[in-house]
Amino acid sequence: MSEPLMLPTIVPLGDRALLVRFGTSLGERANRAAVAFARRLDDAAPEGIEEIDPNLVSVLLRYDPDRIDPARLAGELRLMLSLAEEEPETPGRTHAIAVHFGGEDGPDLDAAAEALGMSPSQFVAAHNAAPLRVLTTGFAPGFVYCGFHPKTLNLPRRTEVRGRVPAGTVLFAAGQTAITATPIPTGWHVIGRTDFINFVPDRSPPTILAEGDLIAFSEAGR
Amino acid sequence: MSGGITVLRAGPLATIQDAGRFGMLRYGIAASGPMVRGAFAAAGALLGGRAGAAIEFTRTGLDFRAEGEVEAAFSGGAFSLSVNGEARDWNSALQLAAGDLVRVAPGAWGNYGYVRFGREIAVPLLLGSRATNSTVGLGGFGGRALVTGDRVPFGDAAEQGGAEGGGSATPSDAPVRVIWGLHADLFPGAMRQLFVDKSFEISTRLDRMGVRLARGETFPQAGILSLVSDAVVPGDIQILGDGTPIVLMRDHQPTGGYPRIATVISADLDRFAQMRPGSLVRFEPVTLTHALAAGKAAR
Numbered sequence: 001m002s003e004p005l006m007l008p009t010i011v012p013l014g015d016r017a018l019l020v021r022f023g024t025s026l027g028e029r030a031n032r033a034a035v036a037f038a039r040r041l042d043d044a045a046p047e048g049i050e051e052i053d054p055n056l057v058s059v060l061l062r063y064d065p066d067r068i069d070p071a072r073l074a075g076e077l078r079l080m081l082s083l084a085e086e087e088p089e090t091p092g093r094t095h096a097i098a099v100h101f102g103g104e105d106g107p108d109l110d111a112a113a114e115a116l117g118m119s120p121s122q123f124v125a126a127h128n129a130a131p132l133r134v135l136t137t138g139f140a141p142g143f144v145y146c147g148f149h150p151k152t153l154n155l156p157r158r159t160e161v162r163g164r165v166p167a168g169t170v171l172f173a174a175g176q177t178a179i180t181a182t183p184i185p186t187g188w189h190v191i192g193r194t195d196f197i198n199f200v201p202d203r204s205p206p207t208i209l210a211e212g213d214l215i216a217f218s219e220a221g222r
Numbered sequence: 223m224s225g226g227i228t229v230l231r232a233g234p235l236a237t238i239q240d241a242g243r244f245g246m247l248r249y250g251i252a253a254s255g256p257m258v259r260g261a262f263a264a265a266g267a268l269l270g271g272r273a274g275a276a277i278e279f280t281r282t283g284l285d286f287r288a289e290g291e292v293e294a295a296f297s298g299g300a301f302s303l304s305v306n307g308e309a310r311d312w313n314s315a316l317q318l319a320a321g322d323l324v325r326v327a328p329g330a331w332g333n334y335g336y337v338r339f340g341r342e343i344a345v346p347l348l349l350g351s352r353a354t355n356s357t358v359g360l361g362g363f364g365g366r367a368l369v370t371g372d373r374v375p376f377g378d379a380a381e382q383g384g385a386e387g388g389g390s391a392t393p394s395d396a397p398v399r400v401i402w403g404l405h406a407d408l409f410p411g412a413m414r415q416l417f418v419d420k421s422f423e424i425s426t427r428l429d430r431m432g433v434r435l436a437r438g439e440t441f442p443q444a445g446i447l448s449l450v451s452d453a454v455v456p457g458d459i460q461i462l463g464d465g466t467p468i469v470l471m472r473d474h475q476p477t478g479g480y481p482r483i484a485t486v487i488s489a490d491l492d493r494f495a496q497m498r499p500g501s502l503v504r505f506e507p508v509t510l511t512h513a514l515a516a517g518k519a520a521r
Contacts, residue, residue, distance in 0.1 A: 012401060013515035014485035019404065026450045038248075053247035053453055055477060060247065060453035065514050066521075100429045135471045138451065138477035140248040141358055181250075182358055199249075201348055201360060 003027040008037075008081050010074045016062055018070055020077060023057035025098050026174075028148055029134050030057040037084070037209045056145065073075045080092060082101050092213035094131065097179070098220040099170050101127075103191035108158070111133050111190045112172055115155055124219055125190070126153055131214040142181025142199030142207045146215050149175045157187045168194050177217070181207070194220070225290030225341060226375040229368050230323070231424050234280030235429060236514035238343055238374070239336075240275040242472075243351035247453070254353040254361070257334045257495045258391055259300030260520070266383060268295035268315040274342035274380040275352040278370065281333050281498070282366075283326035286319040292376065295339035296429060298391075299496055302462045313358050332496040333428070345378035357473040367425040389435050391492035397506035400484035401513055403458060405449065409483055409495015413441060417483055421502040422467065428499065430473040434466060441465035446498070451479040457486035457494075459505075472497065489516035 013019045023030030034220040038054035048068025063073055100111040102125045113123035132146035157173040164183040171188035172179040181199035198209050242255025256262035266273035283301055296303055297316035302326045303310045345352050345363055354362025427434040441461050458470045460480040485496055
């Protein structure tokens with residue numbers, strides 16, 4: 001995914017937040033640019049910013065309107081963006097995550113493999129072939145999107161939404177693998193389960209994985 | 223210090239809320255906090271700013287017994303309040319004695335009311351907050367709504383917080399002001415015009431996560447496919463694939479993939495939250511400058 005990177009845009013999201021968008025569709029360059037920009041803001045946030053929230057292809061900035069005028073904030077952000085080289089992202093940590101693939105833990109694995117023209121074991125091997133980057137945490141506590149698989153592993157979401165799946169469910173769709181950390185309903189293919197839970201509410205921060213980290217998936221018990 | 227209250231009757235979704243669990247969006251956690259921030263603040267101001275977390279209750283009210291002496295303040299909507307059968311003013315602070323029976327009964331308007339005490343509610347701080355996130359089941363009273371028989375314990379005397387009151391959330395026919403949303407440009411002009419021209423009805427499907435609007439046939443083909451999932455803020459109005467608009471509220475999902483046409487401005491979100499099912503609402507687009515001025519005026 002080496003899509004051209006659009007010029008970042010800054011749009012208001014209500015009257016307490018600005019969204020810096022690096023893309024309007026999901027792509028690796030836009031994701032890397034968003035993650036890198038969030039890190040720069042973490043290091044030196046302009047005055048009046050209350051929260052920095054990196055997303056798949058954007059960074060949300062909540063501000064206090066009593067401390068900074070959003071037009072002025074947008075100007076400062078534009079200046080920061082104009083000074084940015086597309087610098088290589090500092091590599092994140094690598095985490096090894098063992099997954100129980102298929103069977104009761106992954107009821108959609110066989111169908112997903114078949115749709116991709118593979119046997120279940122070929123699918124698992126292809127899935128685990130290369131580490132994936134954590135693209136962002138979102139949708140639910142500790143829920144991580146990891147990508148990107150090669151085009152040969154691109155499968156749309158299911159047409160039906162499945163009722164709540166437990167924490168630690170490994171999901172697959174749209175060239176990505178996601179891991180749930182709380183029970184949620186999902187329209188993704190359920191391919192496995194891990195004992196790793198990326199949400200510990202009484203810990204600060206409450207998640208272990210961060211955007212930009214690498215995940216090496218393996219088959220549990222092998 | 224001991225003390226507390228025992229819940230004798232709780233309507234659906236009575237939850238413990240403080241100002242909110244801010245700063246956790248990057249971990250996938252919305253801030254939660256009061257549905258009607260101005261009313262929460264007003265109850266605190268009635269106690270001179272020395273108020274703990276609130277119990278937020280819904281339209282059918284809340285009955286409880288005080289298990290010790292404590293000062294309590296009530297605000298939000300119009301409920302009817304009595305202590306040991308004797309009527310008291312709504313929007314007031316009063317001293318409760320051990321054994322006092324407090325009854326908050328439904329009133330003329332509003333979906334949410336608040337009681338705050340001169341003591342902190344002794345539930346653990348979770349990620350810096352006592353707020354309940356009802357979508358996730360996190361924080362507050364074991365992550366859940368209060369039910370009859372629950373004993374809510376008090377801790378220390380509440381600390382001095384901000385004593386500012388809140389903006390008025392009294393019902394009015396004025397349109398609810400919005401800023402055009404993240405995906406407004408993806409909606410055809412005619413659909414945006416209909417969004418502004420039409421009245422929507424507040425449906426019975428409303429909770430801390432969102433308020434579903436009826437009469438959503440305005441947007442029959444709003445299913446704009448394959449949007450990248452992006453950050454959500456309270457007040458965002460998203461259009462589901464079947465055309466139903468939903469206004470996302472305090473326990474929203476932190477990110478969403480449905481198109482969002484507009485965002486309710488901060489100054490009008492309390493008033494919107496208090497609109498009961500069956501009420502009609504119209505949306506009026508304003509500029510960010512207008513929204514900021516309105517927000518300042520309401521604070």
